[in-house]
Amino acid sequence: MxxxxxxxxxxxxxxxxxxxxxxxxxxxxxxxxxxxxxxxxxxxxxxxxxxxxxxxxxxxxxxxxxxxxxxxxxxxxxxxxxxxxxxxxxxxxxxxxxxxxxxxxxxxxxxxxxxxxxxxxxxxxxxxxxxxxxxxxxxxxxxxxxxxxxxxxxxxxxxxxxxxxxxxxxxxxxxxxxxxxxxxxxxxxxxxxxxxxxxxxxxxxxxxxxxxxxxxRGPYKGKFDHGxxxxxxxxxxxxxxxxxxxxxxxxxxxxxxxxxxxxxxxxxxxxxxxxxxxxxxxxxxxxxxxxxxxxxxxxxxxxxxxxxxxxxxxxxxxxxxxLEGTFNxxxxxxxxxxxxxxxxxxxxxxxxxxxxxxxxxxxxxxxxxxxxxxxxxxxxxxxxxxxxxxxxxxxxxxxxxxxxxxxxxxxxxxxxxxxxxxxxxxxxxxxxxxxxxxxxxxxxxxxxxxxxxxxxxYFEMVGNRGIYHDGWLACSRFGVPWQTAGREGDILDTPWELYHIDEDFSQAVDLADEQPEKLQELVKLFFAEAAEYDVLPLDDRKTERLDVANRPSLTEGRTTFTYPNRLRLPEGATPDLKHADHTFSARVTIPEGGAEGMLLTLGGRFAGFGLFLKGGMLVYHYNLAGVDRYQVASDEPVPPGDVTLRMVYVSDSDDPGAGATVTLFADDTRIGEGRIERSLPNRVTLDETLDVGFDTGTPVVDDYPLPFAFTGRLDSVTISLD
Known part of the structure; x- marks a missing residue:
């Protein structure tokens, strides 16, 4: 056409x-x-x-x-x-x-x-x-x-x-x-x-x-010194x-x-x-x-x-x-x-x-x-x-x-x-x-x-509400945008404000006390609009709703996931590993002279974890958003040949942020153990992927070059939820 x-x-x-x-x-x-x-x-x-x-x-x-x-x-x-x-x-x-x-x-x-x-x-x-x-x-x-x-x-x-x-x-x-x-x-x-x-x-x-x-970089240096x-x-x-x-x-x-x-x-x-x-x-x-x-x-x-x-x-x-800005x-x-x-x-x-x-x-x-x-x-x-x-x-x-x-x-x-x-x-x-x-x-x-x-x-976002009508605006704010979890109070108890927008472009003069009847008229209109356009029920939660476990998933009902070499998946399509017992098992062949590279990683420089070989050692690195880093490495190099490398993660509890004990194995031989004292509470990344056999995006730790592809033979990596 x-x-x-x-x-x-x-x-x-x-x-x-x-x-x-x-x-x-x-x-x-x-x-x-x-x-x-x-x-x-x-x-x-x-x-x-x-x-x-x-x-x-x-x-x-x-x-x-x-x-x-x-x-x-x-x-x-x-x-x-x-x-x-x-x-x-x-x-x-x-x-x-x-x-x-x-x-x-x-x-x-x-x-x-x-x-x-x-x-x-x-x-x-x-x-x-x-x-x-x-x-x-x-x-x-x-x-x-x-x-x-x-x-x-x-x-x-x-x-x-x-x-x-x-x-x-x-x-x-x-x-x-x-x-x-x-x-x-x-x-x-x-x-x-x-x-x-x-x-x-x-x-x-x-x-x-x-x-x-x-x-x-540089042309705005000093341009904001006045605050x-x-x-x-x-x-x-x-x-x-x-x-x-x-x-x-x-x-x-x-x-x-x-x-x-x-x-x-x-x-x-x-x-x-x-x-x-x-x-x-x-x-x-x-x-x-x-x-x-x-x-x-x-x-x-x-x-x-x-x-x-x-x-x-x-x-x-x-x-x-x-309030302080952030590097991460x-x-x-x-x-x-x-x-x-x-x-x-x-x-x-x-x-x-x-x-x-x-x-x-x-x-x-x-x-x-x-x-x-x-x-x-x-x-x-x-x-x-x-x-x-x-x-x-x-x-x-x-x-x-x-x-x-x-x-x-x-x-x-x-x-x-x-x-x-x-x-x-x-x-x-x-x-x-x-x-x-x-x-x-x-x-x-x-x-x-x-x-x-x-x-x-009408306007509504995570509990903040407003209604514009014929030059007037009634609105109600709940919480502050930088507070991402556990806000206090009842969303329905927050006060409403009233502005005559035709005369008050910037919402500077609150007329709620002077014109309560006008305010109530607009509040009723908000809830009428909210009912018509599927705004209800109001939900003020933030971080709690970010948890991938809240939504349907390709992983629902499954406990075992076998991923081939060179796979990339966003976090929302991967098993939820946070504060949960799990095992990574990688079937590999290590040539004479050794191998190195990524076996499995999710996230990167700003939060995430990875299991990899470096300097002959099996390493599990956990990056808690740059606040803390935990690394568990094998006691000795992994020998050449066919071997199944495993990382067993046992969480202290099922509470968000719980610590864990990590144990490394080569076949059935324990080769390393260590602690993750604190973990990420609700998700690992917003923009990176789970990678198998290589690492895209940013590295989980800055001591290997990207893409850090595994130099031995990697058949698959299996994630088991225990």
Whole structure:
């Protein structure tokens, strides 16, 4: 089927974890000249909203329905069995690439997907909920919540692939994704110049880990020495000057949970400043790379007939680095706090391949100016207000203008369908479709003063709630985003706040006490919307929901797993080994002269474990998120010949974080024993895989070279749950 005559190409760009007040285009401190050029030649939306978290925004963005309506009320790693939270996008809500592909468009995505249920990210599939199963012709990127920018776990369509070069050769994921997107668009244009295309460029930047190429480090040194409180004042003043926020908009005060900059110590400032400088460098590099993609379209003559929608963040800036920031972001997410000293001791490594850095809460809050709070907090605009820039010279004449109508990520799909002259489908592949819940924004293109057509929108994320209706917003916040486990209190007892958003852009003046009837009206509306869109039951758990044991698994009901050499599996498709008795058995042949290499590993430099041969010795290494490391080695070298090497792990208890005794065997002979005093509480990794016979990603301990392939013969490795 051919696309309607005159259909534009569509380029949908999505960044990650960028606050409203980060980029210079919208008044922030990080120079973004390429975003600025797009804004100067298009329209900037200053009241555009996301869901406050990544998987949910991405699902809503491509489905045109609310995130709970498409089973994505939270990130896929936290999915549960309730309809709004399964992580399974239903067939009754066909995604934009499917609709466009069925109507003559070539379709591809590059970057972060994060919308496939974890158990299905494996060589066994099923693949119908991967990007290529949901409408994209091509996919190059990663399938989980984050990626190491120097050692990413990549897929081409459904097949794992290695990066084309190494960090030493200059590799960085954002640059790789841009290269792939440029090549794809040019190939489509060369093969069929009349065929429109849809490219979804969904880079991981600037999500943690905040990794920066070596030649981009340094330009922001000293730029933030005034601290986060002053930075918000500077950003607020600049936003007013640019007209990005209405005259009279108030700068919201610092929450009492976040320390004042003046209260920080000299050592704290040293760390906090370097982490923020690195974060800014990451954003500046990202702007450059997106600019390279836009420039390629201009060079090919395709830019003017390309509808570009550039969503600057899938939520606000992230506070997941904790109050002190962190050198190892995974540790923070797992509830393991490294302490300031761990970052001071390695401050010069921040941004490089041996780090997984994340800014402290204060800087995340500053990047969300003028709003309250951050990512995860769906009750306040710091979590849900992101800039949107739209450029389409062939579709509208506006240049350098702003739009202030209230809109949401679910409005992008109907906007694109209207621009492409395509109706909303009622049936796709014989399956009746749920109505699209978004409204097209195209009415704003040439009508800057048009009344907003989005009059109501609910918000909910891990217990934080909000409801916008006719210029008013009621909201209720529960907990703080950096507290990942064991929050105190009752979610239903948290107070509600009330704001007249039409007159109070930044949620600065709480009117709950003055207008209790209005507040109750909106609270009732929230629960009505929540019932309609599968938001209920409300669930405020965080770390507890990250446990892979909560979800269906390929491993359910099995106690023995035999894996061949050179297998890679994400953690969600592997047996749950945490605080559980288990055995690794590797059938190997060791040649004369010995062998070395990895037998089995899960995770890497920032948390994980591995069983390997090195220097002739059998070694089991356990990395507790860099906080502690435990190593058990054989007493003597393993002799040549056919042998079964075993590691027996006996947990002290079935409690999260329990210690264990590890014993090593060659056939039936005990060759080593030692202790793991403390273990990872709920998962091992967010972005690396279980590898057999080699080690991809990062090493579990930095004393062997990657890929550390086993140099003897490895028939298989068997994991037994005892």
């Amino acid at each position: 051919e696309a309607p005559a005159g259909s534009p190409n569509v380029l949908l760009i999505l960044l990650d974890d960028v606050g409203f007040g980060m980029c210079s285009t919208f008044g922030g401190p990080v120079e973004t000249p390429n975003l600025q050029e797009l804004a100067d030649n298009g329209i900037s939306y200053t009241r555009f909203h996301t869901t406050a978290l990544c998987s949910p925004t991405r699902a809503a963005l491509l489905a045109g329905r609310n995130h709970h309506s498409v089973g994505t009320g939270v990130i896929i790693e936290m999915g549960t069995g309730y309809p709004g939270y399964t992580g399974i996008i239903p067939r009754s809500t066909a995604l934009l690439p499917k609709i466009l592909g069925e109507n003559g468009f070539a379709t591809a995505m590059f970057g972060k997907w994060h919308n496939t249920p974890e158990p299905e990210i494996s060589p066994a599939g099923p693949f119908d909920r991967w990007p290529t199963g949901l409408g994209f012709d091509e996919f190059y990127g990663f399938n989980q919540g984050e990626a190491h920018q120097f050692y990413p776990t990549l897929y081409r369509n459904t097949v794992p692939v290695e990066p084309p070069s190494t960090p030493e050769q200059g590799y960085h994921l954002t640059e790789d994704l841009v290269d792939e997107a440029i090549a794809w668009t040019r190939n489509i244009d060369a093969a069929d110049p009349d065929k429109p295309w849809f490219a979804y460029f969904s880079t991981d930047a600037v999500h943690a880990p905040h990794h920066v190429p070596a030649d981009w 986060w409180d002053r930075q918000r004042e500077l950003t607020h003043a600049r936003q007013l000057e640019l007209g990005m926020i209405p005259p009279g908009t108030k700068l919201t005060p610092r929450p009492e949970e976040i320390p004042a900059w003046d209260e920080t110590t000299e050592d704290e400032r040293k760390v906090y400043l370097r982490l923020m400088e690195n974060y800014a460098e990451y954003m500046a590099h990202t702007d450059h790379e997106v600019g390279r993609l836009i420039e390629s379209l201009e060079q090919s003559g395709e830019l003017d007939n390309t509808l570009v929608l550039y969503l600057v963040g899938d939520n606000g800036a992230s506070a997941e680095g904790g 972001e995974l540790a923070s997410l797992l509830g393991v706090q490294l302490g300031l000293e761990s970052t001071i001791n390695r401050i010069d490594e921040i941004g490089g391949p041996t780090s997984e850095p994340h800014v402290p809460v204060g800087w995340a809050w500053a990047m969300d100016a003028p709003f309250k709070w951050t990512k995860q907090v769906a009750s306040h605009f710091g979590g849900t207000r992101n800039p949107l820039v739209v450029r389409w010279p062939a579709g509208f004449e506006a240049m350098g203008e702003r739009r202030t109508q209230s809109h949401h990520a679910i409005d992008v799909v109907p906007t694109i369908l209207e621009a492409c002259k395509l109706p909303e489908p009622t049936v796709v592949n014989g399956i009746p479709q749920k109505p699209i819940e978004g409204v097209s924004m195209a009415y704003t293109f040439d009508s800057p003063d048009a009344e907003s057509r989005r009059t109501t929108q």
